[in-house]
Amino acid sequence: MCNREQKITKEKQKFPAIFLDRDGTLIEDVGYIKEPSAVSFFPNTFADLIRLQEHFMLFIITNQSGIGNNLLTDKEVKIVNSYIETELKKQGITITATYYCPHTTEDNCFCKKPSPYFINQAVHEYNIDRKHSYIIGDHPSDSECGIRAGLTPVYVLTGHGNKHKNELTCEVAICKSLSHATERILNNIYYDNKII
Ligand SMILES: [Mg+2]
Ligand SMILES: [Zn+2]
Structure with missing residues (x-):
């Protein structure tokens, strides 16, 4: 196989992904979640993720400062994350x-x-295609994280989204909910990730 072919094969193996925030994006943000019984999925989370995974690998990235603040244990967070999965x-x-x-x-x-x-880390581990990947979250830090990683950010108004929307530091598509974000991402998937 010549070098050019190798390069093309390698490029083909890159996968687009969606990085999802957890609290306020997939489930209700009810503060520090210590146990699975406190997890409440938004009504459309399952349906939305089923549609998104037809085109994207799915990841969750969540800040759990409750651990550092001694309000949650590492074990509790692991149990809740694994329950959600x-x-x-x-x-x-x-x-x-x-x-x-x-x-x-x-x-x-x-x-x-x-x-x-x-x-x-995920990009290296799973060969993610940054250019065609998104981050969805209800906090300006989610959007900023996406920009810094070279992804397209989508800001949702569920959870803390509405409260913090004036603190957005970057240009970002604003969506009412994960469902709205899903709709817009899937409608624009063939337009080089420009959310319009
Ligand atoms: Mg959140
Ligand atoms: Zn950290």
Whole structure:
């Protein structure tokens, strides 16, 4: 195989992905979630993710500063994350990986959103195509994280979205909900990721 062919084959293996925030985007943001019984999926989360996964690999990235603040344990967060993955799996939805930052802002860690650390990790681990990937979240730090990682951000007004929308620091598509975001992403998938 000549070099050019190798290059083309390699490029073909890149996958577009959607990086999803957890609280306020997939489930109700009810503060620090210590146990699965406190998880409440938005009514359309399952249907939306089923549609999105036809075109994208799905990841969850969540800031869980409650751990660093001693309001949650690492184990509680792991159990809740795994419950969410399991509930989604029952609907036929695969979350390729869930990443969480356990730190507080004061910790000055390398992984808390808006740091693109976890996206970069997934890009390397799963050969993600940044140019055709998105981040969806209800906080300006989600959008900023996406911009820093070279993805297209989509801001949702569920969770804390409405409250923080004036703090957005970058140009971003604003959607009422995950359903609206799904609609817009899928409608524009063939237009080189410009959300219009
Ligand atoms: Mg959130
Ligand atoms: Zn961190």
